[in-house]
Amino acid sequence: MKCMLCPRLCGVDRQAGETGFCGAPPLPVVARAARHDWEEPCISGSRGSGAVFFSGCNLGCVYCQNREISRSIKGKQLDAAQLRALFARLRDSGVHNINLVTGTPYADVIAQALEVPPGIPVVWNSGGYERPETLRMLEGKIDIYLPDMKYADDGLARRLSGVADYFGTADAAIREMRRQTGPCLFDEDGLLTRGVLVRHLVLPGHLANSKDVLEWFADMFPKGDVLLSLMAQYTPNGSGGPERRLREEEWREVADYLYMLGIRSGYVQELSSAEGEYVPSFDGTGVE
DSSP: BBSSTTOOOOHHHHHTTTTTTOOSSSOOOOEEEEEOOOSSHHHTTTEEEEEEEEEESSSSTEEEEEEEEHSSOOEEOOOOHHHHHHHHHHHHHTSSSSEEEEEEGHHHHHHHHSSSOOOSEEEEEEEOOOOOOHHTTTTTTSSSEEBBBOOOOHHHHHHHSSOOOHHHHHHHHHHHHHHHHSSSEEEETTTTTEEEEEEEEOHHHHHHHHHHHHHHHHHHHHHTTTTEEEEOOOOOSSSHHHHHOOOOHHHHHHHHHHTTHHHHHHHEEEEEOGGGGHHHHHHHHTTT
16 A cells, blocks of 8 residues: 655655655554653643653654654554554553654654544644645544744755645645644643644744744634744754854744734743753653
């Protein structure tokens, strides 16, 4: 079977050992499965999010914080039944939700694993570069979508993430996510139980891109319908992205623009979040 799960449409036969851009084998490879406390407050809450980190990615972001597993395949291969058991172990540990990080290359197997709901909300945490057709495989199985909207500038997307069609593709994907979930819903403790939370990372020296993304968001969704998380945690890594951290005046300019557009539902990260300590260890924790 030719792989057409992501917008790259590589068409490789993964069952026969061929690999596409993401490098993924047929079965999901999990590098870590454990409580994660560093998502937005409505995701992590007081007991953490049950984050399942998959190896392989369909984007080539030069500044990726998780490049240890996005650029190579590291971890243990699990079939649908084993994934289902892993989700149950995380649930039983007391986390608020199951958080599937970069699951796109394995969406077909993940959909099989979720045929039996884990009993707590399921989060789809991705770079936003998705096919609506693939997302429809997950309909009814994903409660919360947590996509990036990295770029409104496709030239910047091509240079920094290796895709020339990012904006239109992510726009269509996020529309599909919103169609599936409806508006954001919260429980009595303020935890998100259903809906879409869009993330945008501000890149040093590329404030126009961020402002265009914010304009897109403000025009796209009614106030309070979808959440926005404006992120400041860009960390240079010597791989081709901007080689400095975000300056305070840059961050203030973008945050002020967000408020000027009337965006009030969501989160604005602190500059202090740009630290390596927020990146977990991909050492196989929680993978049996």
